[in-house]
Amino acid sequence: MEKSKLLPLSIFIFRKGLGSIFVGLSLLALSAPIIQSIFDFPSGEGIYGLLSPICHQFPTRSFWVTNRPMALCSRCFGGYLGLGIGLLLINTQIRYLKSLALGILLIIPGIVDGSVQLLTQYESKNAIRFILGSIGGLGLFFMFFPFGSNSTNKKGTK
16 A cells, blocks of 8 residues: 555544544443442432533433433434544545535435424434434544545645
């Protein structure tokens, strides 16, 4: 593989670190109800408080583990997990405009679902929210993290 196709080490470390943070947020959200079920209330409440600025945490829109809601709603859980997985596992080699277009296409289903819920009586199930959140998280990855893209190569080079 040509040197120009390889990610510079600093970008590689940044992506893996940021990806680990997003996957870690998802695992942290999953751990809060487990901690509460093992150690009883108020154990785990600090996790809910920590994650409350990044998610509304409505219990009806969250997956439940051990009869307690996770510390992230199902859409946020999927979104952070999807973004983290994208950062950890995907090495895109497509031009930025194609990556941007793919990202927008991946985000559209979540926008449509949320808009329909806002404007009608329809309410999607948590599994749908999780799936669309995960797809949207991958969409955000393609939109904002085009590291490894060959779009910066000069014309005439490969």
